[in-house]
Amino acid sequence: MSENVRVRFAPSPTGLLHIGGLRTALYNYLFARHHDGEFILRIEDTDQNRYVEGAEEDIIKSLKWAGLGYDEGPDINVEGKYGPYRQSERSEYYQKYAEQLIEEGYAYYAFDTAEEVNDMRERLQKSGNPSPKYDAITRMAMKNSLTLSKDEVDRRLEAGEKYVVRLKVPRRETIRFEDEVRGFVSFESHGLDDQVLLKSDGLPTYHLANVVDDHLMGITHVIRGEEWLSSAPKHILLYEYLGWESPKMAHLPLIMSPEGGKLSKRNADKLGIPVNVRDYIQQRYEPEALVNFLAFLGWSPGDNREVLSLDELISEFSLDRVSKSGAVFNINKLNWFNEQYLRSRLEVDLLPEVKEIIKEYGFDGYSDEFIMQVIKLMKERAQLVNEFVSQGQYFFEAPQAYDTKTRKKAWKDNTGDLVQAYILRLQKMNEDDWEPAKIKDELKNVLAEKEVGFGKLALPTRLAVTGMGFGPDLFQTLELLGKDDVINRLKKAVSELG
Numbered sequence: 001m002s003e004n005v006r007v008r009f010a011p012s013p014t015g016l017l018h019i020g021g022l023r024t025a026l027y028n029y030l031f032a033r034h035h036d037g038e039f040i041l042r043i044e045d046t047d048q049n050r051y052v053e054g055a056e057e058d059i060i061k062s063l064k065w066a067g068l069g070y071d072e073g074p075d076i077n078v079e080g081k082y083g084p085y086r087q088s089e090r091s092e093y094y095q096k097y098a099e100q101l102i103e104e105g106y107a108y109y110a111f112d113t114a115e116e117v118n119d120m121r122e123r124l125q126k127s128g129n130p131s132p133k134y135d136a137i138t139r140m141a142m143k144n145s146l147t148l149s150k151d152e153v154d155r156r157l158e159a160g161e162k163y164v165v166r167l168k169v170p171r172r173e174t175i176r177f178e179d180e181v182r183g184f185v186s187f188e189s190h191g192l193d194d195q196v197l198l199k200s201d202g203l204p205t206y207h208l209a210n211v212v213d214d215h216l217m218g219i220t221h222v223i224r225g226e227e228w229l230s231s232a233p234k235h236i237l238l239y240e241y242l243g244w245e246s247p248k249m250a251h252l253p254l255i256m257s258p259e260g261g262k263l264s265k266r267n268a269d270k271l272g273i274p275v276n277v278r279d280y281i282q283q284r285y286e287p288e289a290l291v292n293f294l295a296f297l298g299w300s301p302g303d304n305r306e307v308l309s310l311d312e313l314i315s316e317f318s319l320d321r322v323s324k325s326g327a328v329f330n331i332n333k334l335n336w337f338n339e340q341y342l343r344s345r346l347e348v349d350l351l352p353e354v355k356e357i358i359k360e361y362g363f364d365g366y367s368d369e370f371i372m373q374v375i376k377l378m379k380e381r382a383q384l385v386n387e388f389v390s391q392g393q394y395f396f397e398a399p400q401a402y403d404t405k406t407r408k409k410a411w412k413d414n415t416g417d418l419v420q421a422y423i424l425r426l427q428k429m430n431e432d433d434w435e436p437a438k439i440k441d442e443l444k445n446v447l448a449e450k451e452v453g454f455g456k457l458a459l460p461t462r463l464a465v466t467g468m469g470f471g472p473d474l475f476q477t478l479e480l481l482g483k484d485d486v487i488n489r490l491k492k493a494v495s496e497l498g
Contacts, residue, residue: 005037006218009063009070010210012044013055016276017062019329020225020255020263023294027252028223029068030295030317037220041073042213043086046203056086062277066287067310082217087209094204097212097242098165098197102145106241107197109163110134110144111156117142133193136171165198167207167234175233180221180250180319187233195234207231211238214247223250223319250319253298256326263329273331284353284385286345289338297327307340339383347375350385357389363396373480377472392471395480398489399467402497406469410459416494418457419464421446423490426483434483436475443475464493 009025011017032039041063043056060075072078074085084090101107112120117134120142124132132138139146144166145153156163173189197208204212214222229251239246257267268275274283280290292308300323301308301316308316351368354375358366374395378388389396425442443457450456462474465486471477478486 003220004218005032005035005220006040007032007037007221007223008040008042008214008217008219010042010044010213010224011059012047012050012206013052013059014047014050015052015055016278017055017059019275019277019280019294021059022062022066022068022277022290023255023297024223024225024252025063025068026066026291026294027299027317027322029070030314031221031223031319033314034317038071039068040082040217040219041070041085042217043074044206044209045086045088046205046209048088048201048203058278062281065281066277066291068291087204087213090209090213091202091204093212093216094198094208095202098204098208101167101197101238101241102165104241105168106237107165107167108139108145109153109157110139110142110166110194110196111148111161111163112143113162134166135169135190135193139166139194162200164196164200166194167197167237169194169234169237175236177232177236177246177249179229179232180223180248181253181322182229182251182324185229185232187230189233189237192233207234207238211235211242211244215239215242215244219247221248221250223252226251226254250322253323254326255297256328258328258330262326268329271331273329284357285334286338286341286385289341290334292341293334293337297329298323307337335383342382342385343379347372347379350375350379350388353385354388357386358396361389361393361396363389366396370480377476377480381472391468394466394468394471395477398485398492399465402463402467402493403469406459406463407497410455410463410469411497412456415456415460416498418446418450418452419460419490419494421450422457422461423487423494426487426490429483431483434479436473436479439478440475460493461490464497465489 007028009021009028011021011025029039031037041060043059045051045056056074060073063070070076072082072085077083098107102109120134120138121132124138134142141147146168148156169192170189174186175189176184176186179185195207196205198204213219232249232251236246255263257263257273258271259267261267263273263275265275274280288310291310292306292313295308295313295317296306299317299321302321351372354371355368358364358371374392375388378392382388382391422443425445426439429438429442443461444454447454447457458474459469461478462471463469465478465481481489
């Protein structure tokens with residue numbers, strides 16, 4: 001690709017960054033880096049009614065957490081002609097090009113009130129039109145600069161009367177373009193409304209601001225979600241009317257719920273799927289795992305590989321391998337990815353994070369050496385770093401309760417006697433002998449003496465010491481907990497479970 005690639009991620013600060021937004025940012029980032037191009041962050045904040053305080057900061061934090069560094073953006077001062085990178089600071093450009101469109105006959109002033117437009121739509125619906133629009137037919141019965149005299153239009157403008165600027169969509173025209181993901185796409189103009197370009201408050205709508213900014217910022221490829229596909233013909237018209245070459249467009253497949261339909265907050269909450277990037281940060285997902293997972297939600301390298309680093313994703317990424325159909329969000333698959341990345345981390349690198357989690361649980365007084373041993377034992381079992389403590393809580397305190405299902409399975413009428421026999425043998429062990437093989441030998445001695453199978457004592461011992469029926473190697477766990485703690489927990493279990 002010979003041209004200098006420039007792509008942008010252009011979210012609106014109307015809430016926390018959605019997981020789908022992060023995937024869009026990721027695909028833009030991968031495409032830019034693959035072609036040695038530039039990746040730009042632009043904040044589309046012209047909808048002041050929906051603006052959420054702190055949303056921009058959340059977007060920036062989320063991108064940086066995910067490792068998606070951008071070359072230009074609202075917090076990166078770049079000398080040149082492309083900034084500023086907040087649309088609220090670019091109003092002069094939108095006004096200029098809206099006026100150009102009006103002067104050249106491609107847009108017009110509309111003085112209708114919101115009530116008058118709603119009345120028009122209601123009348124058409126009652127007459128059998130299921131999707132009434134302000135278009136080439138209905139505009140002729142409304143109050144705009146196409147139906148009013150020039151003197152009347154001038155009078156209204158001079159009087160400061162409120163107006164919007166609308167795009168003059170042709171009545172019969174096929175708008176066709178090649179999408180980098182979907183191939184050739186066409187729309188009939190009679191299905192489009194005369195889109196508002198400038199609102200009555202003087203701020204642009206997404207459509208005008210998007211086109212103007214993409215052109216002025218030298219964007220070569222617009223890579224965005226499928227939900228914007230229906231807006232593409234309006235953007236193609238604007239490029240044509242302004243005399244500009246349109247960037248190449250690629251519309252990404254939807255992220256789908258496992259139950260069908262687009263993944264929304266409502267169905268995601270029901271399924272226990274976090275939808276905001278901040279939730280994944282707070283739950284301490286590995287950023288590399290989330291990025292790897294999202295890359296495969298609508299794209300693949302064309303072979304059986306699944307675990308790819310960010311550099312490998314950059315090397316492999318291309319738009320021609322992006323799927324046209326929606327990709328189902330599988331939280332179990334994400335957790336599998338997270339498990340792979342968690343296991344690849346060094347114990348010493350995990351130590352500060354696990355110490356922080358231990359502190360949040362209210363445990364203290366544990367040495368780094370002890371915590372490192374916990375990490376080693378739990379590392380092959382945990383999918384999330386939180387689970388080093390949430391599933392290994394027994395390393396830091398004796399169990400307060402015993403798993404009911406395991407208790408029914410493991411603790412029989414004679415189990416207390418078996419455990420008591422094991423306690424007696426453990427009490428006679430020297431501290432120097434307290435190591436996994438010898439602890440296990442003493443258990444085997446009880447089994448031989450009582451003529452019972454391994455599970456008859458091993459599972460009750462695990463239950464007594466951890467409160468659970470599963471976990472890392474039992475005898476390494478007993479070694480780490482120490483002789484006195486283990487014996488006390490076994491005695492407590494005999495007392496409470498019989």
